Amino acid sequence: MMEKTVLINCSPKQKLSVSGFLMKCAGVLIRGKKEYFHLRTPADYPAILQALKGAGKVVFVTPLYVDSIPSHMLPFMQEMEELCRGNGLRLKVYVIANNGFIEGKQNEPLMQVMENFCARSGLTWCGGIGIGGGVMLNVERIMITVMFGLMLLNVLLSAVQGGDVLDAVLSFGKSLLGLVILACGIIAFGIRLAVHINRGTDAGKKYTRIMLPSFVFIAFADIFFIIVSVLQGGIFRGWLSRFQPDAGCSIITENGK
Ligand SMILES: Cc1cc2nc3c(=O)[nH]c(=O)nc-3n(C[C@H](O)[C@H](O)[C@H](O)COP(=O)(O)O)c2cc1C
Known part of the structure; x- marks a missing residue:
């Protein structure tokens, strides 16, 4: 039987967080039983800690704040450490971090914090990915939604006026391909990470970014x-x-x- 995976969105944003989006994408690729949580306030702790008791793997999906984890994660991690040490939990820990600056490597200190947390709590550190220019993923998903809506409108108008419906679909396809190319590193490393999570193996630390030239x-x-x-x-x-x-x-x- 496959171990349960707990996915935690650690962004303090209530909605439209990149972490929330990445967590949903990861959830699509991860097999077996999954539980999703949003960690924002101490009121969120009990449900997450309870879920961790029956899990084999945990995926922290978090933004980078001041070169580290957001401060609201700290008290939760202290409670999680107590729970894991007290109950001898040997969870496998993966991290998906994203940051505002363009280089994904900026997430390295955050990864080290998480690795140290695992060592202290008796958990198994399995690595993860750091994504630079993460905010662009928000721009991309908004653009895809708008473009999709415009395509539907175009298709409808073309159908009514007897125009070429295929033109509208092809133009949407081309724009979509451009956006996929911009995110190709994130998609490739995301799939690679999901394969490791599914196998329960060490993914190492990988850094990627949105494929836009820095300037x-x-x-x-x-x-x-x-x-x-x-x-x-x-x-x-x-x-x-x-x-x-x-x-x-x-x-x-x-x-x-
Ligand atoms: C308080 C604060 C501190 C931040 N510190 C950094 C930082 O040190 N380096 C960086 O590249 N981005 C930094 N950012 C940008 C966030 O990492 C970036 O906007 C990220 O995409 C937010 O992810 P979320 O939507 O999942 O919360 C910071 C943002 C905030 C609000």
Whole structure:
């Protein structure tokens, strides 16, 4: 009988997280019984810890935060360590990490944190993949949805007006192929990782990225952040803003004042 696999989306985002998307993709490729969880707050711990008791493998799908794991994962990992040591659980641990910068290798410190966590908790570290430019996966899936909708509309209009329906489908196919090529490293390493998870073997650490030249990625990222900055606070916020970030904060000293 195949061991149960627990997949944990560790992004603090409620929706539209890259980790959530990657977790669903991994779930399609992983065979056997699977359970999916979202780790955001301590209220999520009991269900996940309970599921881990009956599992053979766990896949952490996480964003990179400040070159490491997001801080909300730490208290959970402390509880998981206690559970695993106390019950002699020997889970196999895999990690799928994604980060904002273009190089997937940026995830190396995160992988080391997870490897150390396994050593301390008596778990089996089985490696994983680090994905650079992860945010582009969100852009890609939004584009695919929009393009698919436009294709359907085109097909409908062509059918009504007696045009060539195949043209609309072919043009969608070409755009889709372009997006698949951009993600080909992620797809290849993702499939490779899934094969290892299914066999329960060590996958090692592999790093990949979205296949955009860095200078193109950086130009897009700059434009994106300027737009977000203008929409969310106005350009040059911080320089020209009257709001002082520490105006509402107080410092608590050792004697409580
Ligand atoms: C607080 C914070 C810290 C981050 N630190 C890094 C970092 O050190 N290196 C990096 O490449 N990306 C960093 N990022 C970008 C995220 O890793 C990136 O946006 C990722 O795709 C988010 O994944 P998610 O949608 O699954 O949460 C950071 C993002 C946030 C919000």
